[in-house]
Amino acid sequence: MASIQKYRFVGRVMLLVLLGISFVGPWFFDLIWVPAEYDCNLPFVRLDNDFCGQPMSFLQYFGMIIGSSLSTTRAVVSGSLTLDDWSREYLFSFLFFLTVLPFFSNILQLWKPKHRSLRIFNWITWGLAAMIALASAIFSSEMLNPALWGIWLYRVAVLLALVWEGLLASSQHSNVRIATDLSS
Numbered sequence: 001m002a003s004i005q006k007y008r009f010v011g012r013v014m015l016l017v018l019l020g021i022s023f024v025g026p027w028f029f030d031l032i033w034v035p036a037e038y039d040c041n042l043p044f045v046r047l048d049n050d051f052c053g054q055p056m057s058f059l060q061y062f063g064m065i066i067g068s069s070l071s072t073t074r075a076v077v078s079g080s081l082t083l084d085d086w087s088r089e090y091l092f093s094f095l096f097f098l099t100v101l102p103f104f105s106n107i108l109q110l111w112k113p114k115h116r117s118l119r120i121f122n123w124i125t126w127g128l129a130a131m132i133a134l135a136s137a138i139f140s141s142e143m144l145n146p147a148l149w150g151i152w153l154y155r156v157a158v159l160l161a162l163v164w165e166g167l168l169a170s171s172q173h174s175n176v177r178i179a180t181d182l183s184s
Helices: 002-006 008-024 058-078 083-111 116-139 149-183
Strands: 026-033 051-057
Touching: 008 058, 008 083, 008 149, 026 058, 026 149, 051 058, 058 083, 058 149, 083 116, 083 149, 116 149
Parallel strands: none
Antiparallel strands: 026 051
């Protein structure tokens, strides 16, 4: 188990690469109405009898969320939007922030690998990411489409990260037990 600790840096860099690739890959469909008698040409995918969808990456959608958040804030300031509508909009944006958070917590872990608080924060961010990834699969059947390989890669990266962090934590605890046994 001690040899796993040697590959801590490599494992975390690989997780960062997987996350980066998943963010560039398609996560959502931009829906358009196309009657069933017409074909959906690439890059569109037939989703329903009368709808086609163009796959959109997480980063494209994230850019749209940022723009929407700015216009929503302007609408609240001007008084044309209620505080309730504004809070719903920002709750949705907050979920996007939580999705990206493991990327940054992993970078912090690379910077200070022995910092206990960062390890705990990293575990929390991966746990939240797992909940979001699994909830998206449960509550949105559209996000189970194989054309959305970006969200699938994200789900795989999150599960791999939890396994990797678990292996690192267990090997670290076994090293402590071995060191205390030897000193006795």
